[in-house]
Amino acid sequence: MSELNTVVIVGSSLAGLRAAETLRLEKYEGRIIIVGTEDRQPYDRPPLSKKVLSGEWEADRISLRKPEDLDKLNIDWKLGSAATSLDTTTRIITLASGETVAFDGLIIATGSGVRKLPNQPDWTGVHVVRTLDDSLNLRADLNPGARVVVIGAGFIGLEVAATAKTRGCEVTVLEGAPAPMMRGLGAEMGHAAALVHADNGVSMRFNVKVAGLVEANPGAVGGVALDDGEVVPADVVVVGIGVVPATQWLENTHLELRDGVVCDTTLNAGVPGIYAAGDVCRWFNNLYDQEMRVEHWTTASEQGAAAASNLLAVSRGEQAKPYSAVPFFWSDQFSARIQFLGRANGDETAHIVVGTPEDRSFVALYEKDGYLKAALGVSRPKQLMPFRKLLAERATWEQALELASTFVAT
Numbered sequence: 001m002s003e004l005n006t007v008v009i010v011g012s013s014l015a016g017l018r019a020a021e022t023l024r025l026e027k028y029e030g031r032i033i034i035v036g037t038e039d040r041q042p043y044d045r046p047p048l049s050k051k052v053l054s055g056e057w058e059a060d061r062i063s064l065r066k067p068e069d070l071d072k073l074n075i076d077w078k079l080g081s082a083a084t085s086l087d088t089t090t091r092i093i094t095l096a097s098g099e100t101v102a103f104d105g106l107i108i109a110t111g112s113g114v115r116k117l118p119n120q121p122d123w124t125g126v127h128v129v130r131t132l133d134d135s136l137n138l139r140a141d142l143n144p145g146a147r148v149v150v151i152g153a154g155f156i157g158l159e160v161a162a163t164a165k166t167r168g169c170e171v172t173v174l175e176g177a178p179a180p181m182m183r184g185l186g187a188e189m190g191h192a193a194a195l196v197h198a199d200n201g202v203s204m205r206f207n208v209k210v211a212g213l214v215e216a217n218p219g220a221v222g223g224v225a226l227d228d229g230e231v232v233p234a235d236v237v238v239v240g241i242g243v244v245p246a247t248q249w250l251e252n253t254h255l256e257l258r259d260g261v262v263c264d265t266t267l268n269a270g271v272p273g274i275y276a277a278g279d280v281c282r283w284f285n286n287l288y289d290q291e292m293r294v295e296h297w298t299t300a301s302e303q304g305a306a307a308a309s310n311l312l313a314v315s316r317g318e319q320a321k322p323y324s325a326v327p328f329f330w331s332d333q334f335s336a337r338i339q340f341l342g343r344a345n346g347d348e349t350a351h352i353v354v355g356t357p358e359d360r361s362f363v364a365l366y367e368k369d370g371y372l373k374a375a376l377g378v379s380r381p382k383q384l385m386p387f388r389k390l391l392a393e394r395a396t397w398e399q400a401l402e403l404a405s406t407f408v409a410t
């Protein structure tokens with residue numbers, strides 16, 4: 001790799017910002033260019049389905065940094081213009097505006113975008129939630145009494161359902177799988193963690209297949225059609241069926257793309273000086289002996305920093321460090337704070353070790369082959385967090401139970 005005079009970061013959100021901050025923190029004095037599709041300075045996404053959507057917060061509360069702190073980073077911002085292609089040989093990126101940007105080091109932090117229904121119509125009342133504008137547009141439709149149908153009982157879908165209910169809407173969630181949050185928590189714990197929705201009057205339907213959306217007045221949604229012919233009436237439909245990593249601009253490059261940019265343990269994308277971080281990054285996590293892509297805030301923040309640090313280290317002739325971490329996320333739904341440590345692949349057995357689902361407050365541990373693999377807490381942060389250390393140490397099931405036994409009385 002040549003000398004590092006210009007680092008380009010593509011993606012102007014959490015991972016990209018953390019990368020830029022780390023470069024400066026580690027005394028990189030060269031040029032930093034951040035390219036971003038959105039024309040706003042970096043902002044936080046978790047409130048988009050929670051406090052911004054509820055109306056408790058206005059948009060100015062979610063900036064990731066104050067303008068004066070961003071100024072100190074001395075960044076050349078190229079916002080409102082997407083990167084459309086990358087040439088890894090000449091090390092040049094082309095933007096939608098036609099402008100080209102040359103780099104010595106590159107950090108790919110383009111995150112993910114929402115997955116849509118096949119042929120999803122652009123009617124009034126049909127929403128997704130990924131950007132600030134999405135959240136504000138949906139908020140304007142969440143009026144008391146509105147019939148809101150959320151398609152998808154994943155974390156974001158359920159957060160939107162809870163917020164809509166709190167704003168006085170009638171809420172139905174339609175899910176194709178047999179349980180809520182199944183991909184993250186597994187079926188049994190998904191049901192246990194989602195009990196707050198029934199408590200608050202959200203109607204949840206599982207094993208239903210959506211055939212398409214139904215138009216009421218011309219250009220406005222009126223319902224969701226199921227494959228058995230039933231139509232669930234709706235004034236507002238929120239499509240929350242997951243995300244896809246934003247890698248379209250990297251097709252036809254030498255980079256390996258497989259549900260994300262494939263990276264090694266150090267987040268290097270297979271070309272010297274090119275790293276990936278955040279939702280877009282699929283890397284080999286040594287701690288789990290497994291390749292993974294994680295769509296959570298903490299991972300994006302940590303990987304942005306790790307990718308920048310490794311880019312700098314290698315340019316200085318030092319060794320890059322593997323990014324090995326226990327994934328972590330949280331989700332707020334009504335009064336429940338769901339927190340999850342580790343990774344569940346669906347073949348573990350979950351055991352509740354503290355509290356009970358009936359109390360809407362418990363800790364469950366996930367076991368496989370005699371080892372602790374993950375831990376779920378519902379409104380039990382104090383008892384959950386100590387398991388992070390055990391997971392990082394690849395603790396045995398016996399060690400996990402020993403720690404759990406110290407919390408049972410609390």
Ligand SMILES: Cc1cc2nc3c(=O)[nH]c(=O)nc-3n(C[C@H](O)[C@H](O)[C@H](O)COP(=O)(O)OP(=O)(O)OC[C@H]3O[C@@H](n4cnc5c(N)ncnc54)[C@H](O)[C@@H]3O)c2cc1C
Pocket residue numbers: 010011012013014015016035036037038044045046047048049081082083084109110111112113129130131156246249277278279280294295296297298300328329330331332
């Ligand atoms: C509504 C919502 C609620 C969430 N709640 C939680 C939560 O409670 N807990 C949790 O752990 N996580 C939560 N998350 C997930 C968390 O916000 C993401 O994991 C995090 O934002 C990922 O950061 P990132 O920088 O990798 O990508 P992103 O935040 O997706 O940012 C990527 C940026 O790159 C830009 N971009 C894309 N393609 C291009 C291109 N070709 N050229 C230039 N720029 C491009 C995008 O426009 C975007 O601005 C939530 C996400 C959403 C949407």
